[in-house]
Amino acid sequence: MSKSGKKKVVIIGAGFGGLQAVKKLSQNSDLDITVIDKKNHHLFQPLLYQVATAVLSPADIAIPTRSLVGESKNVTVVLGEATKIDISNKTVYYQNTSTNYDYLILSAGARSSYFGNDQWAQHTIGLKNLKDALKIRHKLLISFEKAELSGDPEIAKSLLNYVIIGGGPTGVELAGSIAELSHQIIRDEFHTIDPALSKITLIEASPRLLMAFSPSLGEFAKRRLEKRGVEVLTGTRVVNIDEKGVHLEGKTIHSETVIWAAGVQANAIAATLGAPLDRSGRVMVDEFCNIEGHPEVFVIGDIANYTKGLERPLPGVSPVAMQQGRYVAALIKNDLKNKKRKLFHYIDKGSMATIGRTDAVAEIGFLKMKGFFGWLAWLFVHLFYQVGFKNKITILITWVWSYIAFSAEARVIQDEVSADKD
Numbered sequence: 001m002s003k004s005g006k007k008k009v010v011i012i013g014a015g016f017g018g019l020q021a022v023k024k025l026s027q028n029s030d031l032d033i034t035v036i037d038k039k040n041h042h043l044f045q046p047l048l049y050q051v052a053t054a055v056l057s058p059a060d061i062a063i064p065t066r067s068l069v070g071e072s073k074n075v076t077v078v079l080g081e082a083t084k085i086d087i088s089n090k091t092v093y094y095q096n097t098s099t100n101y102d103y104l105i106l107s108a109g110a111r112s113s114y115f116g117n118d119q120w121a122q123h124t125i126g127l128k129n130l131k132d133a134l135k136i137r138h139k140l141l142i143s144f145e146k147a148e149l150s151g152d153p154e155i156a157k158s159l160l161n162y163v164i165i166g167g168g169p170t171g172v173e174l175a176g177s178i179a180e181l182s183h184q185i186i187r188d189e190f191h192t193i194d195p196a197l198s199k200i201t202l203i204e205a206s207p208r209l210l211m212a213f214s215p216s217l218g219e220f221a222k223r224r225l226e227k228r229g230v231e232v233l234t235g236t237r238v239v240n241i242d243e244k245g246v247h248l249e250g251k252t253i254h255s256e257t258v259i260w261a262a263g264v265q266a267n268a269i270a271a272t273l274g275a276p277l278d279r280s281g282r283v284m285v286d287e288f289c290n291i292e293g294h295p296e297v298f299v300i301g302d303i304a305n306y307t308k309g310l311e312r313p314l315p316g317v318s319p320v321a322m323q324q325g326r327y328v329a330a331l332i333k334n335d336l337k338n339k340k341r342k343l344f345h346y347i348d349k350g351s352m353a354t355i356g357r358t359d360a361v362a363e364i365g366f367l368k369m370k371g372f373f374g375w376l377a378w379l380f381v382h383l384f385y386q387v388g389f390k391n392k393i394t395i396l397i398t399w400v401w402s403y404i405a406f407s408a409e410a411r412v413i414q415d416e417v418s419a420d421k422d
Helices: 016-025 045-052 065-069 118-123 130-150 153-159 169-185 215-227 268-273 318-336 371-385 389-405
Strands: 007-012 031-037 041-043 062-064 075-079 082-086 091-094 097-100 103-106 110-112 161-165 199-203 230-233 238-242 245-248 251-254 257-260 264-266 294-299 351-356 359-364 367-370
Touching: 007 016, 007 097, 016 031, 016 065, 016 103, 016 318, 031 065, 041 065, 045 130, 045 169, 062 065, 065 075, 082 268, 103 268, 103 318, 118 238, 118 257, 130 153, 130 169, 130 257, 153 161, 161 169, 161 245, 161 251, 169 199, 169 215, 169 230, 169 351, 215 230, 215 351, 215 359, 215 367, 268 294, 351 371, 359 371, 367 371, 371 389
Parallel strands: 007 031, 007 103, 031 075, 103 294, 161 199, 161 257, 199 230
Antiparallel strands: 041 062, 082 091, 091 097, 110 264, 238 245, 245 251, 351 359, 359 367
């Protein structure tokens, strides 16, 4: 309990789930809420790939957390990394200090998983935050400039070879966007090299792309990517990744730009709970999103494994986190009124992935959309769920202009080049 005598709620992570929870809980003046996040912003992750490929700027998909919840008098926002949770003493440790709680909501998200090959991380770039997206953008844009400067077709061929590992929505969207950038958008802006000679390879270990979608939609995505010049390798296992590139069984793809979109694992703080974890480090939760024996501790979003009444765990996507965030907020409010708890029930609103300009796939229940109509549905849904009115307008204007002019205007290389470096 806080010094004011109010029940104290600590929320770790201001992502989709954490933000929904704090917005609902802040309406209750009987609660004292602390939000701890190692970033100062809420990030709309589904559009990270558009920052990585220079369609959008970082501020288009990121909003300072304080501007979203700071006006609520009972909410304190802390910029810091939570490193340990002591559930016995109801204490969260962060930035060499600590705070107690009556209720804890852990929504710290996930990080890239290399399936036991952590050494691959030094040769690849993930796509989990703005830093990753800007690193990819820099790598892409610099590769074109270096190729143009070299004037050597063989050097250019090496520089313009891009590999994406992982055929889920992120991998598909990145592959399509890089193909459009290199093969169409900037093609006429370079005169020594032809960016259209860029080679984009998408590698997926499973038999097809988009395994969470119907087979027909996965096959459609493959055909459309190939039409855009992407080489799609399904049923292909990565053996090793090093400074030379990506090693497959019997083949090596030489590349200086390897993007990892294949696997995720829970944030490391999950292990400090002392609760059962799955193979990906996610916390096993019950039908109330609690860990066993601790009705005051909730775990939601990518960091949670929720399987109650299901054949497989709920996926680590934003709709799951948002619904869980709203659910636990309502449950805490009901606890204060001594009302009986209701079980969490997820409403599946479908899945979507864009392949490129006028091309996307969407699956909502029995309804399947692809091509132009799937793309329109994708645009509407992503604009609707974007946080902040200003960001909605900015993104809409950018998308309209990008569609009309077929451009990517965020092609800014922040670092200056030096004659002392190659």
